[in-house]
Amino acid sequence: MIKQILSKKVFAIYGLGNVGGSIAAVWLRAGAKVIGVDISKTLLTEIQDGISHKKEPFLSETFSKSIKNKSFFLTSDGIDASKRSSIKIIVVPVGLKNKKVDLSSVIQVTKNIAKGLKKGDTVILSPSVPPGTTEKIVLPILEKESKLKGEKDFYLIYNPERIFEGRAVKDIEENYPAVISGLGPKSLKIAENLFRIISKKGVLKMPTLAEAEAEKLFEGAYRDVNIALANELAEYCEKIGINFWETRKGANSQPFCHLHYPGTGVGGLCIPVYPRIIIENASKFGKTMSLLEYSRRINDNMPKKCVDDAIKMLLKNKIKPKNAKVAVLGLGFRGEVTDTRLSPTYDVVNEFLKKECTVTVHDPYIFEDTILPKSVPLTKDLVTATQNADLIFISSDHKIYSKLDSKSFSKGKKSILFFDGRNVLNPKLFSSGMLNTIGIGKN
Numbered sequence: 001m002i003k004q005i006l007s008k009k010v011f012a013i014y015g016l017g018n019v020g021g022s023i024a025a026v027w028l029r030a031g032a033k034v035i036g037v038d039i040s041k042t043l044l045t046e047i048q049d050g051i052s053h054k055k056e057p058f059l060s061e062t063f064s065k066s067i068k069n070k071s072f073f074l075t076s077d078g079i080d081a082s083k084r085s086s087i088k089i090i091v092v093p094v095g096l097k098n099k100k101v102d103l104s105s106v107i108q109v110t111k112n113i114a115k116g117l118k119k120g121d122t123v124i125l126s127p128s129v130p131p132g133t134t135e136k137i138v139l140p141i142l143e144k145e146s147k148l149k150g151e152k153d154f155y156l157i158y159n160p161e162r163i164f165e166g167r168a169v170k171d172i173e174e175n176y177p178a179v180i181s182g183l184g185p186k187s188l189k190i191a192e193n194l195f196r197i198i199s200k201k202g203v204l205k206m207p208t209l210a211e212a213e214a215e216k217l218f219e220g221a222y223r224d225v226n227i228a229l230a231n232e233l234a235e236y237c238e239k240i241g242i243n244f245w246e247t248r249k250g251a252n253s254q255p256f257c258h259l260h261y262p263g264t265g266v267g268g269l270c271i272p273v274y275p276r277i278i279i280e281n282a283s284k285f286g287k288t289m290s291l292l293e294y295s296r297r298i299n300d301n302m303p304k305k306c307v308d309d310a311i312k313m314l315l316k317n318k319i320k321p322k323n324a325k326v327a328v329l330g331l332g333f334r335g336e337v338t339d340t341r342l343s344p345t346y347d348v349v350n351e352f353l354k355k356e357c358t359v360t361v362h363d364p365y366i367f368e369d370t371i372l373p374k375s376v377p378l379t380k381d382l383v384t385a386t387q388n389a390d391l392i393f394i395s396s397d398h399k400i401y402s403k404l405d406s407k408s409f410s411k412g413k414k415s416i417l418f419f420d421g422r423n424v425l426n427p428k429l430f431s432s433g434m435l436n437t438i439g440i441g442k443n
């Protein structure tokens with residue numbers, strides 16, 4: 001039955017990045033025909049060649065198989081894709097430009113979709129957006145350009161994709177209920193029929209588009225505030241000389257406390273962005289979001305705080321910061337991702353450069369980068385990165401760093417200064433006296 005429904009539907013997925021690529025794979029795995037639309041010719045070629053989305057399980061194999069059996073087509077022509085599809089899913093990025101929400105990609109894609117919109121079509125908006133975006137920005141563009149009426153001639157849905165990079169397909173298919181909302185009851189019914197096909201956890205129907213848009217932002221705001229709480233409590237522990245990590249274990253031993261982890265900063269296209277979307281939107285209604293603003297300030301200050309503490313450690317060990325060799329481990333915005341968007345490591349590097357240190361960055365998954373200053377080499381070879389380092393600074397929690405031991409470094413290293421910004425080092429793996437380390441929330 002499902003296969004029959006889907007075999008008649010052609011989906012067009014606009015934006016084939018971490019989220020859009022995963023959504024395309026999920027619908028292909030469910031048996032749908034999919035047109036993948038992206039402005040990046042490089043990405044389209046990589047998908048065609050089966051070498052895209054390396055860190056996302058299932059995607060590349062699904063794409064190759066679907067291209068072969070002619071259920072997956074790739075194009076950069078968004079208008080033609082709209083003409084040839086009945087369900088259009090918008091998954092292009094919504095970022096910040098000078099702390100203002102940037103909807104330019106969403107608007108661009110919506111205009112393309114509108115030029116090919118037909119009676120009976122369905123449009124689904126997926127990125128995290130300010131409440132009101134679907135109804136007040138996307139809908140008017142669709143109706144104006146197509147001369148069709150929402151809920152009468154075509155259907156409009158908001159579905160916030162909730163994925164954790166590295167397990168996106170499983171998140172969509174198995175881990176979370178699909179949050180859905182519609183312009184009206186018909187749109188909502190279509191959303192329910194569609195998302196029940198792919199979501200084993202079922203659907204969570206929201207009463208309005210705006211409440212669905214807001215819930216996604218609230219998820220991120222909750223996380224950002226709790227990370228800021230962990231960062232502030234960790235600094236308190238440093239001041240009074242106790243261990244935050246042990247104290248956290250105790251506090252989290254009851255079900256109503258969920259202290260997060262302190263760290264060298266908060267990166268990615270989600271958590272640092274969603275609170276700012278709320279802050280900006282709230283200001284239009286005369287509401288100041290003090291807690292969100294203060295939490296952002298705490299988290300944005302973590303790279304500087306951690307580098308200042310690391311510099312104090314150098315001085316304590318009689319090493320002058322000027323020309324001190326610092327190996328910064330981890331460029332990804334968090335562990336096990338190749339995504340460097342808003343990575344705190346960029347700020348960490350700049351803070352060390354301000355102190356005139358000599359910096360090398362290591363990352364096991366990222367081989368090139370256009371943002372790091374030219375004076376800062378990037379390498380995937382740990383020995384090269386650390387061999388003459390006066391200080392090793394752990395910035396992202398890639399799994400490989402929890403396995404570091406005495407043998408990980410060039411011979412003859414007597415004692416190594418570490419700043420463990422993600423609390424990943426295992427002291428048991430180092431010979432006694434070799435590990436001279438401080439981190440966050442412990443002296």
Ligand SMILES: NC(=O)c1ccc[n+]([C@@H]2O[C@H](COP(=O)([O-])OP(=O)(O)OC[C@H]3O[C@@H](n4cnc5c(N)ncnc54)[C@H](O)[C@@H]3O)[C@@H](O)[C@H]2O)c1
Nearest residue numbers: 015016017018019020038039040092093094105127128163
């Ligand atoms: N990355 C995550 O973990 C995550 C999780 C949940 C939600 N989201 C939301 O999903 C959105 C997309 O995230 P992402 O990580 O997939 O972004 P991404 O940058 O990885 O992918 C976006 C893709 O869209 C393409 N694109 C940009 N403009 C386009 C246009 N006009 N037409 C066609 N294609 C265009 C880009 O070339 C890119 O391939 C985010 O803005 C966020 O709101 C992201």
Ligand SMILES: CC(=O)N[C@@H]1[C@@H](OP(=O)(O)OP(=O)(O)OC[C@H]2O[C@@H](n3ccc(=O)[nH]c3=O)[C@H](O)[C@@H]2O)O[C@H](CO)[C@@H](O)[C@@H]1O
Nearest residue numbers: 162163164165227260261263265266267268270271333334
């Ligand atoms: C479905 C969806 O949208 N999923 C999002 C995705 O978010 P994400 O991919 O951006 O990953 P995050 O884990 O949030 O990390 C962000 C930054 O915060 C740092 N950090 C994190 C935790 C902590 O305790 N202390 C920290 O300092 C970390 O290093 C990194 O820089 O997954 C999260 C579930 O993990 C979800 O909640 C979140 O909605």
